[in-house]
Amino acid sequence: MALKEENFVVLHSGSWSTKAGINVIDTNKPPSVTIRSLVGARTVSHEPMDETPADTTESTEKDKADSSQREGSDGTEIKVENSEDENTTMAAAATEDSQDKQGDQTKEQDSDKPQTVYYCGSALTEAMQQYPESELSVSTPIQDGIVKDWAAMEALWQVTSHSRTTITERHVLFRELGIKRSRNASPVLMVVPSEWTKEEHERITQIFFENFNVPGLYLAEESLMILYGCGAITGLVIDIGHNSTEITPIIDTQIQRNATQSIPIAGADFDAYFLEQLKNDTQLVREYGQPLDLEFARFLKESDVCRILTPEEKESKARVEVEYNGKKLTVGAARYKAIEPLFNPDFVGKRVFTLIDAVHAALFSCKAEKRPSLWEAIIITGGLQGRIQYEIEKSLVISENFGEFQTRDVKFLKVPDYFPTLKDSIVHAGFLGAEIVAKLIFPDPRNYINKVDYNEGGPSVVHTKTF
Template identity: 70%
Template sequence: MALREENFVVLHSGSWNIKAGINFTDCNKPPTLTIRSEVGARTVVPEPTPEASEEETPAEAVETTATTPAADKFDGAESTEIKVEKLEQDGGETSEDTQEQAKEQDSNKPQTVYYCGSALTEALQQHPESEVTVSTPIQDGIVKDWAAMEALWRHVLFRELGIKRSRNASPVLMVVPSDWTKEEHERITQIFFENFNVPGLYLAEEPLMTIYGCGTVSGLVIDIGHTRTTITPIIETQIQRHAIVSIPIAGSDFDDYLLQLLKADAQLVREYGEPLDLEFARYLKESGVCQVLGRDEKENKNRAQAEYNGKKFTVGSARYKAYNPLFNADLVGKRVLNLVEAIHASQLACKGEKRQQLWEAMVITGGSCQIKGLQSRIQGEIEDSLTVSENFGEYQVREVKFLKVPDYFPALKDSIVHAGFLGSEIVAKLIFPDPRNYINKVDYNESGPSVVHTKTF
């Protein structure tokens, strides 16, 4: 089957949000869709069907039975087949009767319904809060709930992007973190081919896509996410896995720390008049009121005007301090490296003759990278800790530079947070026209999920 460019899909899954896009005839555009990585789960117990309507029961059950976790389907697939095989060996009518009884028992078992995106909002309005359990499938960069993760992917592909499963002609480039294991890669491959019926799949590593989006093949990617910050060196398209450093300081810590500072601002508390919560702090952090001061900048003593939920108030010096835990982990009670120490640790693990190449091609990305002044502060902290010289030397650091999206992508050049998505779009356009470059259905049918280790990256 020939794959058409307008059907290519790029999918980024993160702890905080999931980004997706389709139709990359023009790469100069942001993701088609960005939604929170939240999934609601509700357990439904089917009502017993009266004997009078016994013949209608199977048809009605197909229409009304809630979605069951795909992960359970995979784990139970083999055991189900074995059970049927044994029944067939027992022979004839007994086998058929027993299968019907098994189906009836399954239809009476509690089922789990999953809600994502706008459907989750509606479910929380329609059902009591105690009935809908909301969670994030990815926690600390690892998939903790595969059934919920699949429900989220299913929602994005079939509801948000409008793809038809039965005649799916959309290959998927799935962007994954560098530390996901072989088992996780295999599980993704199985889900997408067996449950989503994709014609093709390619797994791409997130830091590498970010570097490509900045128009280069070497660099140091600093990804400041929701629960962790990861520093990944890349040299000539090769991720230096031994030199990856991850610290548990990220967006959620900034929110918590900022909330503490805001609660200590008596004037703000009085002006707002209601209890302050994490949503308030997060909104303020992302509203443009907050910023990170560079090493030579001083605080503006005047209070800044802000508004939230129709209430107006002023914010004091707390607006300059939200990101301080990134440079001093003790502020949030964590005994870990700060960002600059982590960058040095990552650099020192690379070959000496390659370090200058990395210092001159640094990228700050991730959902928490967009606050004003962050790059300037990081650059200042690094330069203060380095012996920078204009003299030529193989190991001498001459300059610290940061990359950005090239100017020939005008719609994205000021959005470094979309660099990884741009790199993914470019890679999708390069690999999907040629079946040798990605996993297709023939490959999967021949080798199963393990094919992901030989036909990807």
């Protein structure tokens, strides 16, 4: 089966958000789907056919239409398969169930067992309004960079599995992107963190082939995709995530794993520390009128109110006005302090490398003759370039007599200008790089894992056709 570029899917799940997109003909666009990596789970005694949120019901009605189309948020027209095929699949599934050794009586007994319903995206928002906290458990499947709940992770990836013990609200692949499992013609390039293990790679491979029925799969490491998105094959990637910050040297497309550094300070620490600084702003606390929370701190951190200064710049004593939930508030000097834990981990009670120490540790673990090219190709995904550049340059020891391998200059990369929509969005560099790689690998079956490969080698085939 020839795979078409309009069907290629790029999927990236992180501990904070999940991004996805279909159709890589035009790569100069952000992901068509971006949702929080949160999954709600609720245990019920039977399949809740009458408790499905409204948007899911609407989606089901659309799926039943004989011929219909969906349009992605980026304007891409996504076709929906005829219900005839879906009915055939359901009939086949019914036949298999009828042949089950346990028989009809066992099925009835299984249907009475507690089942778990998973909610993601807009369905989760509705479920949180509909059910009390005692009934609905909300968490992120990825914690500390590792998948802790595979069932929830599978739900987030939009499985339409209706097993006897678990019911999942179909989401990213089958709902947001409008893909039909029964006739899935969309190969998936999955962006994964560098620290994920072989076992996790095999688990992903098994899920996508056996549960999602994909025609092809390719796993690509996040740091390498970020580098490609900036039009380079050698560089130092500083990826500031939600739970950790990864510093990855890459030389001629090869990740230097022995030199990679990770520090457990990132967005979650910024939010917690920033919240404490805001609580010390008595005028803000008085204006807010209720206890400040993480959502408010995160809102300020991501707004124009929060600024990142270099030590040479002076803080303004003027208070800045901001509107939050219809209420006008003023913020003082605390707005400059959100990311300080990155340069002084003691602020959040952690005895680890500072970011600058970790950068030096990564660079000096590489061969001396390769270091200058890494210093001249630094990528930062958190929008903190000004402050980090200042700290790095201040830490370099430059003598009047240059040695052969002494750093002469520090340069930073960004998304190339020939991607006008993304050139100022370094946060999408990894997604852009993944789309470019998808265009290169999926036309040739030798480059990715296809169904024949999986049927012959099983999940372990991922170690022979990836990266």
